[in-house]
Amino acid sequence: MIVTTQKPFEEISQYLEPYHNIMVVGCGTCATEVQTGGEKQVNEMAEKLTGKWSVQKMMIEVPCDERIARREWRKIQKESANLDALLCLTCGAGVQTLAEIADLPCIPGLNTHFIGKVERIGLYYERCRACGNCHLAETGGICPVTRCAKGLMNGPCGGMVDGKCEVGDYTRDCGWVLIWNRLRKLGRVDLFRKTREPRNFGQEAIPREIDNIHIRQAQIAEKIETE
Amino acid sequence: MTKAHSQLMKKIVSKKFVFTGELEPVETTDISSVLNEAKELLGCVTACNVTDNPASSVAVSSLVVSHLIQKEVGMEAIYQIRCSDRNRIALTSDLLGAAIFGIKNILALTGDHTFLGNMPNAKPVFDFDSTLLVRLINRMVNEGKDLTGNDIQGERPKFNIGVAANPNADPLEPEVLKVLRKIENGAQFIQTQVCFDVEKTIEFLRMFKVFQVPVLVGIFPMKSYGIAKGFIDNVPGVSIPDKLLTDLKKIKDNTSLSKEEKRKMYDQVNLDFFVPFIKELKKSKLCAGCHVMSVHYTELIPQLLKEGGFIK
Numbered sequence: 001m002i003v004t005t006q007k008p009f010e011e012i013s014q015y016l017e018p019y020h021n022i023m024v025v026g027c028g029t030c031a032t033e034v035q036t037g038g039e040k041q042v043n044e045m046a047e048k049l050t051g052k053w054s055v056q057k058m059m060i061e062v063p064c065d066e067r068i069a070r071r072e073w074r075k076i077q078k079e080s081a082n083l084d085a086l087l088c089l090t091c092g093a094g095v096q097t098l099a100e101i102a103d104l105p106c107i108p109g110l111n112t113h114f115i116g117k118v119e120r121i122g123l124y125y126e127r128c129r130a131c132g133n134c135h136l137a138e139t140g141g142i143c144p145v146t147r148c149a150k151g152l153m154n155g156p157c158g159g160m161v162d163g164k165c166e167v168g169d170y171t172r173d174c175g176w177v178l179i180w181n182r183l184r185k186l187g188r189v190d191l192f193r194k195t196r197e198p199r200n201f202g203q204e205a206i207p208r209e210i211d212n213i214h215i216r217q218a219q220i221a222e223k224i225e226t227e
Numbered sequence: 228m229t230k231a232h233s234q235l236m237k238k239i240v241s242k243k244f245v246f247t248g249e250l251e252p253v254e255t256t257d258i259s260s261v262l263n264e265a266k267e268l269l270g271c272v273t274a275c276n277v278t279d280n281p282a283s284s285v286a287v288s289s290l291v292v293s294h295l296i297q298k299e300v301g302m303e304a305i306y307q308i309r310c311s312d313r314n315r316i317a318l319t320s321d322l323l324g325a326a327i328f329g330i331k332n333i334l335a336l337t338g339d340h341t342f343l344g345n346m347p348n349a350k351p352v353f354d355f356d357s358t359l360l361v362r363l364i365n366r367m368v369n370e371g372k373d374l375t376g377n378d379i380q381g382e383r384p385k386f387n388i389g390v391a392a393n394p395n396a397d398p399l400e401p402e403v404l405k406v407l408r409k410i411e412n413g414a415q416f417i418q419t420q421v422c423f424d425v426e427k428t429i430e431f432l433r434m435f436k437v438f439q440v441p442v443l444v445g446i447f448p449m450k451s452y453g454i455a456k457g458f459i460d461n462v463p464g465v466s467i468p469d470k471l472l473t474d475l476k477k478i479k480d481n482t483s484l485s486k487e488e489k490r491k492m493y494d495q496v497n498l499d500f501f502v503p504f505i506k507e508l509k510k511s512k513l514c515a516g517c518h519v520m521s522v523h524y525t526e527l528i529p530q531l532l533k534e535g536g537f538i539k
Contacts, residue, residue, distance in 0.1 A: 149340055149342075150311075150337065150340055150351060150353040150356070151353055152337065152353060152356040153356060153358075153359070154356045154357075154358035154359065154405065154408055155356065155401075155405065156396075156401050156402065156405060157337040157356065157357070158336075158337065158391055158393050158396075158420065159339060159340060160396065160402075161396075161397070161463045161464035162397050162464065163397070163398060166339065166340060166343060167340045167342050167343070170463060176401060177398060177401060180398070180400065180401040180404075184400075189404075192401065192404055193404055193407070193408070194408075195358055195359075195362070195408050195411065195412060198315065198354065198355060198359050198374065199354070201354065
């Protein structure tokens with residue numbers, strides 16, 4: 001899940017100041033799940049803005065999927081002719097996808113925080129830094145890149161006290177102690193013993209792109225077969 | 228067998244019980260007080276650690292200060308270098324500089340998180356951790372290459388590699404296994420976190436006996452009750468024995484004493500605790516010496532070592 005929170009209304013108002021006709025766009029996926037950009041939040045936001053601004057609203061099931069976003073945008077293009085700006089209650093990927101399609105100022109209504117676990121609504125924990133090289137098979141299903149405050153490959157560091165981390169005043173679990181306890185339980189202390197190689201930051205040097213030719217070819221083949 | 232490049236390592240290899248001191252430069256352009264402390268320690272300790280942005284608060288470069296205590300004072304440096312603020316390029320670059328300066332001891336540290344220091348919004352680096360830093364230094368020394376495999380021109384650096392260990396760690400097993408990783412990657416000596424419990428320390432040293440990596444046990448004579456209190460507040464996980472703490476507090480609370488009398492009494496409390504402590508460690512034959520971490524309390528160290536009969 002991409003975990004987002006809503007920006008303060010004052011900040012949103014400031015961004016919208018130069019505009020008159022606003023479209024509030026919601027996300028039917030992650031932002032609906034974490035209740036920051038679902039239908040209810042879109043309605044609430046539209047209500048708050050109405051008066052000072054002329055407001056329309058729309059939901060897009062997956063605004064970060066260009067195909068879906070483009071299709072939905074086409075449907076409303078006529079009504080949208082007089083729009084000045086979009087207020088996107090989506091994650092950053094959603095805002096940027098919409099900005100490419102709509103050719104209008106796209107104002108983020110949310111702050112995007114992390115890929116995380118939902119424990120309950122309002123309680124989220126970061127679980128993945130999208131490093132592009134998953135080590136979970138060797139670390140008992142606990143990510144050192146995410147759960148260790150320093151993202152160390154060979155922990156724990158000297159900042160661990162009673163299994164807690166020096167960052168956050170010793171209230172949070174040390175990721176490497178969690179890994180140790182899990183590997184011990186799994187009977188895989190051997191995995192803890194080994195020295196892990198330095199991370200490859202070169203692969204993150206530019207905005208990452210994936211062009212999986214096999215998936216694309218399979219898609220084309222499937223399409224031909226159906227036709 | 229470890230090749231001894233530094234005086235420190237040579238003494239350790241020849242089975243002499245050694246002492247190392249600690250210098251903690253601050254955010255300054257004037258290091259005269261640090262150089263004076265180094266002078267006071269000459270003849271008492273074999274080498275001095277120079278801390279690198281301790282607790283992630285900015286300080287003048289530990290490389291520069293390490294060089295100057297060697298050049299201007301004649302004190303051998305243990306150059307501390309942390310991964311908190313440097314990526315592998317900067318680490319390699321500074322280590323090459325250290326080699327040119329003739330620095331022979333490196334203490335390879337992961338370092339505190341930048342969030343703990345006086346610039347909490349800084350970007351934490353941690354490209355490497357202490358284990359990988361040890362591997363890098365080892366490769367520079369033994370193969371004349373950096374960790375990516377690029378050749379280093381000129382003579383290979385001559386470093387002895389030290390690492391930190393914490394006998395107070397809880398849980399202890401992952402700490403021990405981590406130190407083993409560092410040993411496997413080339414660590415040649417260990418300096419421990421501050422210890423006050425001699426039995427616990429000896430138990431820890433026993434675990435490392437089989438690996439034959441010399442350990443210097445960290446000790447921390449405390450100049451005043453305030454320093455002790457600061458230590459308790461800032462170094463969680465290490466407890467000062469009740470009796471020692473009470474003795475220090477009694478001195479602080481005694482309003483009838485003059486400043487000089489208090490000084491003498493503080494010194495005596497430290498001598499009473501640490502002389503037997505070091506003697507016990509030495510008797511155990513499990514450690515190579517002690518690392519005395521009393522920053523700004525250098526005046527006690529000659530007295531401590533003389534009283535214990537460790538120096539003449």
